[in-house]
Each structure stands twice: as C-alpha cells, then as structure tokens.
Amino acid sequence: MNFTSGEDASQLLSLDRIRGQLIRLEDTIIFSLIERAQFGLNEKIYQAGAFKDELDSQGSWLEWFLYEIESFHAKARRYTSPDEHSFTPLEKLPKPVIGLQAYPTLLHDPAARHPSVNVNSKILDFYVKHIVPGITPPLDDGNYGSAATRDVEVLQALSRRIHFGMFVSESKFLSAPQDFIPHILSNPPNTEALAGLITKPEVEAKLLIRLRNKARVYGGEMNADGTVMELSDAELKARGKIDIEQVVGMYRDWVIPLTKDVEVDYLIHRLDGVPRSQIDAWLGQS
C-alpha cells in the first residue's frame, strides 16, 4: 500500500482500496511464481545444513538468502512500513540507516503488526513443502542463486498479501463495530463467529476464478506477435510457463485460510487497551 500519498486513514482503509491492492498483488505473486518455475526444484537449497561449510551456518541456503536480503532491506527501512513483515526475527536485523516515513495510524495496536500467530513461518513452510515442488521439475540444475532470489520475491509478496488481512479486518471492524464486539469480548473469543463475519464465500469463489484466468494469461503462451495463444487446458499444461492448478490450489489451500487466521487474530486483539467508554459508544451505534 502506498501509505504516503496524502490520503487520510479512512480513504486508505476503504474496502475498495484494499481490494484493489489485493487484486494487484495477485499479479505480482503469479508473476514471481512463473519466474521461479524457470528453474529446477534444487531441493538442496531448502535443506538445513546442506551448505554448512560454505555458509558457516546450520540453516538452509534459502534462509541465508532471506537473512541477507532482509538485512539489507531493513537498512533501507522496509520493515518500518506497516504492511511489511520480515521472515528473519526483527531483533536480528540491522536498524534503518535513514529516518522513518510518517505513516498514518491505520491499525489499532502497533503491537498487532506482529500477530501472535507466526504467519511467516507458516508461509515459508507451505511454500517450500507444497508450492515449489508443484511448480518446478524435480531437478538439481545448480541455479541455486537464481532459484532462491525468486523464492525470496515470492515469499515477500505472499507475506504482504496474507498480512494485509489486518487492514481488511480493521476496515470491516470500523464499518460495524457492534457486530464484532460481543464475539471479541466473549470468553474465550468466538473465533468462529468472527471468521463468519469476515468471510464472503462468493468473493472467495470469484477470486479463484479470477486467479485461474490471470494465470492462464500470464503463464500461457503468446503467439509470435505477442497476442495470447488460445490453448486447451491440456495444451496449457504441456506448454505453459506454470501449472495453473498449483497457483489456484495455493490460494485455495494456503493463502485464503492463512489470511483468515491473520484477520481473526487481529480482531481478537482489536479491543486490547480500548477504553470502556469507546466500546459503549460503538455498541450504542447499533
């Protein structure tokens, strides 16, 4: 999200605006998956300690990439932006070398930027175990750097997409706080009811259709003149740049459910530290 375009919080939190960002991020995610799919699986880069002599580390080659790239991005103040979350623990990363940007306060609790659900470790886990083997041939082609560079790009885009759930939750909460408050205050919080309030099955169904069509366009073949080639599903599977089912399955099985976890987790903590008078005022609105 471009937080510094001079708009105020209510404009930035409009659901249309957030949806626009999420739809735009689909393009980034699909394209970075296509870039990754050019290289072999290179299983070795995901194995802890496989390069322990070279890297002087028990971690994996990919973890080394994440650490090095995130260390540099931290110096360039990436993780001071409310929609960015590092895979490496923040305390292990260097401080920004330039002053911070002034962001409007959009989320309730700054601490909520690091949800108690550690979503990035789950993202890394499903990506390495399920997505990479699904979109790459099972080869070691030696392109360890190229592959891990694309992995980092995919992971960063997925992390932004999934943590954007916090902005979705804040926007929906503010539009009808009275609907959420009883479920947040019940003990324990009624996570099922909260999930129900933010889930729109018809929106999710549309998302998956849109994603499939985008993956067909971006991952399909072009004619020699750059127009989109009309291919059957079987031809696309054989000739396309990426397996479309893998892209759709990733959203259906991982991205959407994890976003929901982030959304619910954010809502559970939405009233932490909020004065009773404010809660009563919200309830009085109903």
Place this chain on the structure above:
Amino acid sequence: MNFTSGEDASQLLSLDRIRGQLIRLEDTIIFSLIERAQFGLNEKIYQAGAFKDELDSQGSWLEWFLYEIESFHAKARRYTSPDEHSFTPLEKLPKPVIGLQAYPTLLHDPAARHPSVNVNSKILDFYVKHIVPGITPPLDDGNYGSAATRDVEVLQALSRRIHFGMFVSESKFLSAPQDFIPHILSNPPNTEALAGLITKPEVEAKLLIRLRNKARVYGGEMNADGTVMELSDAELKARGKIDIEQVVGMYRDWVIPLTKDVEVDYLIHRLDGVPRSQIDAWLGQS
C-alpha cells in the same frame, strides 16, 4: 540461460534457443517495469550524494542498492555465470562462497565477457534519465526502498537481455564464419558491414509489435474475473498499469541499439588469438 541442463554447446547456441530466451526475457522486463511504475519517480534516489550523511557515500541511493544487492549475489556466485554482468566493478565485489558451476564454453574469449564498450553504465544512464521519468508520476512518495528494489530488478534483466547479444553473435558467426572474417580482419574492422550481417529489420519490426501486444496484456486492465479487458489505446493510457509507448520506445531507442553494440563489439574480437590455420579452414568452407 540454463547452462547446466546437460545439453552441449551447439544446442545451447542454436538461434532458436537463444531467441526463446530473449522472448522470455521480454516478459520479465515488462513485468518488472510494471512493478516499478507503482511508485513515484522519487528523483532523490538517483541524485549523487542526496543521502551522503545516511549512507556515508557520495553515490546515489540506487547505486547503494546496486552495490549491496550485487555484493550479496556475488557471494552466491551470480557473476560467474557467462550471462551475468554486474553494475558494480567486479573487483569491488566479494568472492563466491560456494564452488563454481561447470559451464560449457560457449563464447570465444572469456575476456569478451567484459566487452570494451561498458554497456552497463549506458544501461544505467538511459534507464534513469529516460525510462523511469517516462513510466512514473513525478512524485516523491517516500517509497525509496520499494522503488530502488524494482530498479535493480529492471536493470539486471536489461543487462542480461543486452549482453545476450554475445551469444547471438557467436551463434551467427559459427553458422557462416566466412561471411564475417573479412570484415573482422579489415583494418579498422568494418563495423557497419558486421552490423549489417547481424541485423534483420523484419525481426526487429516483429519484436516491437510483439512487445506492444505483451505490454497491452500484462499492463492492461483485467475484468473482475481475470480475463483481459478490451480497451482502446486512449483508455489503456488512462487506466493501464504502464505507458505502453514507453516500453516500446525503450526497446526501439535503447535496448536494440545497445544490443547491436554488444554484438558488433563481440565480433570485432572474435578472432583475437585464433590461429591462422583455423581462420583459413573457416574461409575454405565458403
């Protein structure tokens, strides 16, 4: 190019294969330009010394990004690959931490990997002066890190694309050495004749048409279901994610001419150190 897929040099140097790579790189370049176009111009990141206190350097913010990212990529052996060229001088970059890959020898002279024409500095120059101002709004939105990250991605892709000219030259030279040799050996070398031998105006015309169509697809708008929206040129200009004319103009005015410089420069040095007997044998083929 995936140099390690077990194919031999003649397969890797087939013109069809090289063309396939160049066409694939168009997608990467267009998409990274679209990603950059999300952010403002942020002119400050291109000005030498604008962050001299923070970076302790007289260079620009972008040069700092190039240096830091290339330093890391050098450790991951990126610049040992015959199709990769760093913007930072190699002697300022760290050594690879892992052993080198075994690449088949595809180019004549390893020294030719660093052509006497310093093409990367020209790429950086046209990109900063002509491309970024053409695809971004003239704003400082403070997204210095996001903008420079995308700049590095565009620059790396452009550098690969343009230096690929060496493989094109080698492939064309080997297919008809007798046509090239007299122009290489004339004193001074006949660069115009060499350029004529590698230039196919009809291929270039097709490339620009293909590029325009790809930019329309990737940079255009999608319908809510992810199918490509049919828009007029004027609508695209107003609503699209990137100015298509800028993409086409970049290839026409910069990428194609600079690639030709690389190709001719490579050919001029193609016979350096080649024994007379080999040259005679090639000439005898005619």
